Amino acid sequence: MTESTMKAPKKALRPVKWMRENLFSGWFNTVLTLGVAYLLVTSVGPLLNWFFLDANFVGSDPSACTGVGACWLFISQRLNFFIYGFYPDELQWRVDVMFLLLAVSFVPQFIERFPGRKWLGLFGIFGLPIVGYFLIPGGSFGLEEVQSSKWGGLMLTLILAYIGIIASLPIGILLALGRRSEMPIIRGICVVFIEVWRAVPLITVLFMASVMLPLFLPEGVNFEKLARALIGITLWQSAYMAEVIRGGLQAIPRGQYEAADALGLGYWRKMGLVILPQALKMVIPGIVNTFISLFKDTTLVLIIGLFDILGTVQSTVTDPAWQNVAIEGYVFVAFCFWVFCFGISRYSQNLERKLDTGHKT
Amino acid sequence: ATTLENVKEKGHLQCGVTSGLPGFSQPDEKGNWTGIDVDTCRAVAAAIFGDANAVEFTPLTAKERFTALQSGEIDMLSRNTTWTLTRDASLGLNFAGVNYYDGQGFLINKGIGVDDATQLDGATICIQAGTTTELNLSDYFRAKGMEFKPIVFDTSEQTVQGFAAGRCDVLTSDRSQLAALRSKLSDPSSAKILPNTISKEPLGPVVRQGDDQWFNIVKWVLSVQINAEELGVTSANADDMLKSDNPNIQRLLGTDGDMGAKLGLPDDFGYQAVKLVGNYGEMYDRNVGPDTPLGLDRGINALWTEGGIMYAPPVR
Amino acid sequence: MKKQTIDTRPAGPKPWYDPRVRSLFFQAIAIALVFWGGWILVDNTLSNMESRGISTGFGFLGETAGFGIIMNLVPYDATMSYGRTFWVGLTNTLLVSAMGVVAATILGFIIGVARLSSNWLVAKMALVYIEVIRNIPLLLQIFFWYFAVLSNLPSPRQSVDVGGALFLNNRGLYLPDPVTQEGFGIVWGGILLAIAAVVGIRIWAKKRQLATGQIFPTFKVGVAILVLVPIISYLVAGRPLEWDLPALRGFNFGGGITIIPELAALWIALSLYTASFIAEIVRSGILSVSKGQTEASKALGLPNGLTLRLVVIPQAMRVIIPPLTSQYLNLVKNSSLATAIGYPDLVAVFMGTTLNQTGQAVEVVAITMAVYLTISLLISLFMNIYNRAVAIKER
């Protein structure tokens, strides 16, 4: 038969057909489309005006803002504070170096076939915290010391989320293994630990960590406020992490455990060499999602008086010099978070899709 | 270990302050703290270390402050805190003195057309959580047979934001703060402070119970500053005053006697505190006085010799 | 069979090579460690509290609180005890959580289905909604709904007035409060009657369908009965209901029912935020039902609506329930952010003011955490029971 070259018949012009199929199929859809379109048209215009057309971008002091549109000037004037908090100007290069290293180790993760991206990623996870440990607070290698009370803004937000997730990973693994242990008491302890931490709101945890912890510790043992917030966040987060990892452990077929047993690998080698590498890879998307939610939750440190990015903005929007800049401030913070979270969540979705197909082959 | 030993070991004093209240404690963009409460901390640091900067500040909300002090998170609390019996007795705290005599007042939106607190029946009132203000307000309205609706915020910033957004008719707080808070409004002239003062609010530094030495240190550093004003010793003339032959001044600055040693401090602790931070009057003028944005008159905070009630026991 | 003299090792292993003994040993150590750690903690805390002169015990719950709370579902005034403030805070937490769960569920299901809509515009709007809302911290959204929106509402004197009965201003939303008069019993009777009738009709319709196959429009008739019967009995009884209308008294409105802005902002933020997660859960739940199922259903001649109702949704539910549960838990926990905008929930009232006035941090925090733990366990339990009921039976 020679008609295999025949083309599919075209019923109508493409855009018209597309609209009929996707927008106006049936009266219900038509009503919906018109309703949504009306809402869009009436709201987008004023929003655009406020955001861009009537907005003030340049100037050097508050009087440059007309008050009709957004006053983005406020953001650009205070940007330094929003990013670095009270970190001394002349030392901010140290933070910049960390930002750069962060970008270098993680941006390539979005680029398939980037040479050595695995190593960069590993550096990001294990090396970066070490570099940061020396660089940000200073006090060694001839670097001037910067008290943690001077850290703030976006930088603090990132530190909290980053350390929180990385420190909670090993604890989460242990808890997950414990929860799947055959020893009932170990399992019980892990279950109780996980469920209690997951049940309480983060702000109660932060409250306890920030002002009550010294009460529980022997006299003389003391950490910085930031360190304590981190301990609280980490323990809280490790409970969530444990549940994510447990999901991965459960997804490993029993045959893998048996094969490892048959090869004579003991418990820790079986877990370390065979089970965990597979389980962790499988739950990377889950870990990334946990990271995103932790990242958003770090804003709660505002309630215990740490100046994260929302805290810095919140503390400046009441500056009498600027008129009504609260919305601009919130929009700015929202935008910062959105860019990070959306980017990362897209990445995790990609990963999910890739792992998904990788599984079948 | 005693608190003093701990502080010396750390090399700095950990001091709890508000997270932002003009005139009392407020960080600037660089994270440098200023305010009368902050200066009280600095004076203690100066007395211990001879360095007014050997102090770190922990910003606290009203809700957190006592727990933070109780737990040992901070060494002293200098955060416009009202001295009450309960706090002294059952919270395990000790008030080391008064660095500002205050009273609770009302800031109202001019639009509601009220000029006395007795007309506030049914008003919505913004307050900061965990303060005596919350209790005084209840007492006051109950005594007057009036009703009110409390809106309770965590920080004074949020309280102002709530007031500015029109959530309440009235903002209540210590009078000293009302002016500062009003200055944060985008249109300060839209609000006014009512003449009424409904409570006594003696504000001062607080320490934990059970460490009398530390309690004495904080108490006497504050007293030294008040006495210094009375004796005319200032940070500017402190060096000259070292040569003074007034025995009161000599004891104050440590050129005579072992006042410091009795407290476990260097003998020149008074000199250091006054030299590096200033006397009480200087502290007041610098932070809340008439020449500051707050513009508060000395009023009852003037020395007893000048018609006020600021009176410190003698250094002897 | 002759026993060969092969050197078999002793039958029972040495205790320290027996895995059972080992496991007992490890568990004993673990228990010991936990108790030891717990004891250290308690001991430290007690000795610290004693050395710092902090009083302990729960006696403070009986003392007079002396502060006001703007919103209370259980009777409260400043002369009541701290223990009462606990109940006020708890009921407020439960109220906003329950409202949030209901709204987030409804909204989440609508958006989740909209996300799969064949209408391109609707699907894309749902996508934009989800991607925007869930990537912005909740606290920020609460601030936005509270401070940014509040300052754009009119003051009480310039309230938005809907028919003199409903007012909106920056102090809240004011609704008329129904006050029942004498003779309202008839209306109650009417309502009960209507409910009974609807239940009866349902049972009858089901029976009839089983017997004859005919399907009765239960839903439409039921709604009609539920609406009409109470109205008629209301009219018959001579309109025994008066409305307590909100009215401007002094600075503020009095009378009626008030929804304060704190509650509204928290509720809106919690619902919108959680709905964006629920929407994704619903979508993936629906997508998880394999295409073969819909095809089989179509091949059996079931129209789209029935396919969704009888085949897809029941199967999607079992995928939806577990993550939905954790969203509910998150919502309850997140309601504690109330403290940031002054809604008097448990954390704001009890762990806030009460803790501060009494200084009993350990006791108050312990009670608060126990409450959240209990709520979590109850929700999990309830959802687990439901989940077991809808689980698929396997071999």
Add this chain to the structure above:
Amino acid sequence: MTDQTQTSEMQTPPKDQPGKKPGIIRVEGMHKWYGDFHVLKDLNLTVDQGERIVICGPSGSGKSTFIRCINRLEEHQQGKIIVDGIELTDDVRHIDTVRREVGMVFQHFNLFPHLTVLENCCLSPIWVRKTPRKEAEASAMEYLERVKIPDQANKFPGQLSGGQQQRVAIARALCMKPKIMLFDEPTSALDPEMIKEVLDVMIELAGSGMTMLCVTHEMGFAKTVADRVIFMDGGEIVEQAPPHEFFTNPQEARTQKFLQQILAH
């Protein structure tokens, strides 16, 4: 084109059973595309009532797509499909009517896992045909007996073996009392022991005079029951013939090659 259609009509053995409606399924010049991919090319086929047709052909030749078009699980873009006198168009009413007359059994059974076997069988009778439940259940039990698993009626599909599940799927389709049954490789997802169970049921069904279209590679089944075997390749009907002719004397080279392969296996 036309010559092939004629050939096929000629090859159809004349039916002598009385009362059989001729042409219960008529496919005329039907084409289907997936996007730009031309899956089905000018198919022409007439199936009389009571005919049993087996469709075979290499993988990807469009067999599944073809029978799915017949109850419009897939849409064709050109040509006509007329089932029991109703042409399949976009009209939803027609689609519903046709689907009611056509039962379908899938390769992967597609039973509803949340319903018991009995509920699976009663779903369509109750909701589509509005049969009283009692009646529907009685008739479902009859069909379950026919496929020899009445004792499993109250189990859930997940609790049955593959062969049992497929038999439930057949019973479920039969419960609609369809005029036509479509089978899409009903045994290819089954273990060898279970294939026989299912084939036995299908053979019995064929004996009862049901119109059947069956995509299968079970050549034994084709030989036993088919009135006609249709061979498809590349989206076309290459050859159709009664089974003995088809297996012993295939006309086309492609058919011969295909038969060699599967018989060698």
Add this chain to the structure above:
Amino acid sequence: MTDQTQTSEMQTPPKDQPGKKPGIIRVEGMHKWYGDFHVLKDLNLTVDQGERIVICGPSGSGKSTFIRCINRLEEHQQGKIIVDGIELTDDVRHIDTVRREVGMVFQHFNLFPHLTVLENCCLSPIWVRKTPRKEAEASAMEYLERVKIPDQANKFPGQLSGGQQQRVAIARALCMKPKIMLFDEPTSALDPEMIKEVLDVMIELAGSGMTMLCVTHEMGFAKTVADRVIFMDGGEIVEQAPPHEFFTNPQEARTQKFLQQILAH
């Protein structure tokens, strides 16, 4: 029961190869329960070094459970299992030692998907036997050559066909240099073409004098290489005999029935 044991000892053909240790596996009066379900009932068996044993029997007869007991993937509750002179008890050291001497090949291969073929093979030598990596890799390559896939060494299991995967699994087990190899239906998850690949490797292995216990239904394999065929049913060893005897002259009725079924298939 004792008589059965005696029978089995009598039926064991006397081994004439020199240097073979008798009774490298000895199972004496072994019972196993799953909860209340009695899976294995009073098993008695002695396997000499170098013997090749095929175990067959209907599904659910406990074949897998039995050979899994031999390297203690399952625990038995009564009786004795002595492997290479070591009794399997709760003692962890004994279990470890025995597992080092016993290689196992599973029905579903159970290769580690995150490791390459070579890494799969070297895992146990490196971590359990503490062989230097170089050496372990060299020896792994030898075994991979023996199973005829040295060229796949650096691929991941997911990239191989089923037959290749099973051959890797065999090489992995051999890399432990075990004295005994256990196979649990090694070919039953494979497509027909791949079955041959794997059987060839196993036949070669059998030729090299390895002690083998193999659960399989490949009767051709049994005839070619087995020294003894064991037939299990209902958790008991019903019959054991050299293959020619077993196939031509089964003693028990159950065996006869089983043989009829599988040979007819």
